Amino acid sequence: MSLYGAPRPPRSCLDRGATPTYPWALDAMRRQAWLQHGVAALSIADITDPWLRQAITNEATRRWGPRNGGQHHGR
Numbered sequence: 159m160s161l162y163g164a165p166r167p168p169r170s171c172l173d174r175g176a177t178p179t180y181p182w183a184l185d186a187m188r189r190q191a192w193l194q195h196g197v198a199a200l201s202i203a204d205i206t207d208p209w210l211r212q213a214i215t216n217e218a219t220r221r222w223g224p225r226n227g228g229q230h231h232g233r
Contacts, residue, residue: 188199205211219225
């Protein structure tokens with residue numbers, strides 16, 4: 159909703175509107191990143207082995223810092 163007479167937001171050729179993010183679309187993007195770039199994008203919630211999940215969480219925290227939000231187990 160916008161107020162009458164309010165300035166319009168800036169336009170850009172990059173703004174194509176919000177695209178819905180469906181689970182199957184995210185999985186397709188992850189697959190493409192792995193096959194083309196060798197980048198694995200894993201959801202921590204999808205990793206069932208607690209030891210492996212904690213190891214990946216520790217490495218991500220070491221590289222990029224702690225997460226803002228999300229679940230903080232034991233804190």
